[in-house]
Amino acid sequence: MAQTIYVLNGPNLNMLGVREPAKYGSATLKDVESLCADTCKRFGLDMVFRQSNIEGELVTFIQEARINKASGIVINPAAYTHTSVAILDALTLTELPVIEIHITNVHQRESFRHHSYVSKVARGVLAGFGVQGYALAIEGLAGMIGAKER
Structure with a gap:
């Protein structure tokens, strides 16, 4: 049975x-999903790909990853990075490896973006690689969970 990542x-x-x-590039979220699916396939991983504008819904997705015995989570919490203790708490309770990803380099942006609640639980953080950072995050997570490139 293949390992699943969220x-x-x-x-x-x-x-x-x-x-x-100019900041985020021209790729759509559908393009990001395809990139992630292709990267997961290289490592024999199954993927659940989700997006929400609602903080509580993201918490539910994180809890679902634990309930469904996912192998890890790659998360771009976007603006909730800087504000959400609820997402931090949910990620902590999963006890799963977490990789935090940001399309832009948040440290080159406004000072309020320099703080991340998610980083406190993330095993790795990628920022500033554009959407390609998602593929890098999956590759890193794959290594952490012992998935080998095929």
Whole structure:
């Protein structure tokens, strides 16, 4: 049975391709999903890919990953990175390896974006690689959970 990872996306990421293309690029969330699926396939991983603009729904997805015995989580919490203790608590209780991803380099942006609640539980953090960071995050997570490239 293949290992499953969850790739979770926070608010406004459904607007990729339209939202500030100079910062976020022209790729859509559908493009990101395809990139993630291709990367998971290389490692024999199954993937659950979700996006929500609602904090509580993201918490439910995180809890679902634990209930469904996922092997790990890649999460771009977007603006909730800087504000959500609820997402931090949910990620902590999963006891799963977590990789935090950001399309832009949040440390080059406004000072309020420099703090991350999620980083406190993440085993790795990627920022500033554009959407390609998702593939890097999956590759890193695959290594952590012992999935080998095929």
